[in-house]
Amino acid sequence: MAVNEAVATPAATRRPRRLADGSVAEKRWLLWPPLIFFLLTVAGPVVALIHQATSGEENAFVEALSSEVFVASVWRTLLLAAVVTAATVLVGTAYALAIAVGPVWVKALLMGGLLISLWTSVMVRTIGWMLLELPSGALFWMLEKLGLRSEPIELYQTTLGMYPAMIAVMLPFAVLPILAAVISFDREQLNAATVFGAGPLLTFGAVVLPTIRQAMISGGVLVFVMSLGFYVTPLLLGGPSNMTMSGIINAQLNTANRADVGAAMSLLLVGGTVAIYLVADRLFKVSERWG
Amino acid sequence: MTDSPLRRSIGWYRMPILIIALLTSLVFYLPFLVVVTTSWTQTSFIIFPPEGFSLQSYTGVLTDQEWRDAFKVSLRVASVGTVIAVLLGTLGALALTRLRSRAARSWIRTLFIVPMAIPPVAYAVGLYSVSVQAELLQDNLALLMLGEALLAVPYVFVMVSSGLSQADPALRPVASTLGASWPLIVWRVDLPMIVGHMLAGAVFAFAVIFDEVVLSVFLTPIGVKTLPLQMLTASQEELSPQLTAASTLVSMLAVLLLGGYSLFSNRRTARARRLSRKAATA
Structure with missing residues (x-):
């Protein structure tokens, strides 16, 4: 069986060096259309934002950075992203391992949950959390049926109520790469560890963790970066006291009517997020795992 | 296993x-079950547990012009955006296999993945500033479609790249030695190998664009709404069972389409594996 598979995928691992490089015309026609599209759709908005940020009388960047509300939202967003990342990577590792070692019904249940989450929109899932968390919502009904609580719960539009929903929204992005790593790693190493008498903890630390570490990091980086741009879930579940940077930017444009400050904040958010991604990418080779 | x-x-x-x-x-x-169950209540407001059983909110949504229009707008935006994203993502993945320099490959890879990291609100504000400057792009969905396409390119790129990495790298040099020009090689060697992955990328891109709400908050012309935007607006007003009925309908549609697609493609890969095994043993 192993021999057959090796025969069935010949040369997939070999890479002939010669002739691998395409011709100039070939590269031009394949690469230029996407590059021009990126240039138009990324540089266009960035130039327009810079133009807008410098259109007011005062320096909008200074104003943005000296605004207490904005600085507070920066810290809040960073904290939020860090907590969500840590939680999703930890729970995501357990989830992926459980899919690998569980009995068939557990596997099916866990995969089903993952797929429901992947296939339904963030909007629908957020509405679901809203209905769960409303003072006399579904969660209260369940607790009441279990005899655990008699007065309405206060979760809706609080920090405590916001976190579970955000973790649930981001969890698949952490589980999927870890699951791929768990499924594809070398079983012989595990057998070797068991044969040499390593206990579960030692095996986990010496064999399992090193092989899935890279996937945990890639998933974590992606979750962290995506969490920095969170908008809908905090808006609906966190309420006005939990505004993320995205929420503040929206408020600058629609309620404070300061398009220049909003543009400056947008530039800071995009620049910061992309810079974090690029640094993480150079350090941990995140893109290579995806592409 | x-x-x-x-x-x-x-x-x-x-x-x-x-x-x-x-x-x-x-x-x-849990959230999904709550959405589904509250949609069949007989009351005119959302209540959990639901009271009675009726499909009145479903008929309400399906006959309501606002929900129907929103659905159509979303279909249009997602279709156009998906076509652009599949085209560009596939070109990028093909170009990646033809680059030899390790640094260039790593930069191209990063460039095609980085749109995933762009915060949608800030990007939407940027696109909105563009539309303020350019009158041509106001009062239509062009900018929304382009922006959504950019956000969906990484998914296509990842899928097609993974397809190309499984392909036999000797095929292209062979075709070229036999005198095939590069467009012929793309058409007859590369595309047949990755067409399944392109389809998978297209399905994913379509789902991503169809569900994306933030860009449409900023970029839809007045009076036009995409489906997620219509849901967002409805969830900030009084909660009517029509909202959860619409959510259930669109989720069911997604589960049917995506579930059907993955069943279909699993069967195809299983068959391909069987065939290649047979060919290897024969």
């Missing part, structure tokens, strides 16, 4: 891990 080596080496930690994972799966199931 039972995974006994892993199970053995995890030992008694298996039980706690399973319990944690099963409890965690509740965060996926």
Whole structure:
């Protein structure tokens, strides 16, 4: 069986060096259309934002950075992203391992949950959390049926109520790469560890963790970066006291009517997020795992 | 496939891990179940547990002009955006295999993945500033479609790249030695190998664009709404069962389409594997 598979995928691992490089015309026609599209759709908005940020009388960047509300939202967003990342990577590792070692019904249940989450929109899932968390919502009904609580719960539009929903929204992005790593790693190493008498903890630390570490990091980086741009879930579940940077930017444009400050904040958010991604990418080779 | 080596080496930690994972799966199931169950209530407001059973909010949504229009707008935006994203993502993945320099490859890879990291609100503000300057792009969906396409390119790129990495790298040099020009090689060698991955990328891109709400908050012309935007607006007003009925309908549609697609493609890969095994043993 192993021999057959090796025969069935010949040369997939070999890479002939010669002739691998395409011709100039070939590269031009394949690469230029996407590059021009990126240039138009990324540089266009960035130039327009810079133009807008410098259109007011005062320096909008200074104003943005000296605004207490904005600085507070920066810290809040960073904290939020860090907590969500840590939680999703930890729970995501357990989830992926459980899919690998569980009995068939557990596997099916866990995969089903993952797929429901992947296939339904963030909007629908957020509405679901809203209905769960409303003072006399579904969660209260369940607790009441279990005899655990008699007065309405206060979760809706609080920090405590916001976190579970955000973790649930981001969890698949952490589980999927870890699951791929768990499924594809070398079983012989595990057998070797068991044969040499390593206990579960030692095996986990010496064999399992090193092989899935890279996937945990890639998933974590992606979750962290995506969490920095969170908008809908905090808006609906966190309420006005939990505004993320995205929420503040929206408020600058629609309620404070300061398009220049909003543009400056947008530039800071995009620049910061992309810079974090690029640094993480150079350090941990995140893109290579995806592409 | 039972995974006994892993199970053995995890030992008694298996039980706690399973319990944690099963409890965690509740965060996926519960919100969805609440959305579905509240949609069949007979009351005109959302209540849990639902009272009685009726499909009145479903007929309400399906006959309501606002919901129908929103659905159509979303279909249009997602279709156009998907076509652009599939085209550009595939070109990028093909170009990646033709670059030899390691640095260039790593930069191209990063460039095609980085749109995933762009915060949608800030990007939407940027696109909105563009539309303020350019009158041509106002009062239509062009900018929304382009922006959504950019956000969806990484998914296509990842899928097609993974397809190309499984391909035999000797095929292209062989075709070229036999005198095929590069467009012919793309058409007859590369595309047939990746067409399944392009389809998978297209399905994913379509789902991503169809569900994306933030860009449409900023970029839809007055009076035009995409489906997620219509849901967002409805969830900020009084909660009517029409909202959860629409959510259930669109989720069911997604589950049917995506589930059907993955069943279909699993069967195809299984058949391909059987065939190649047969060819190898014959």
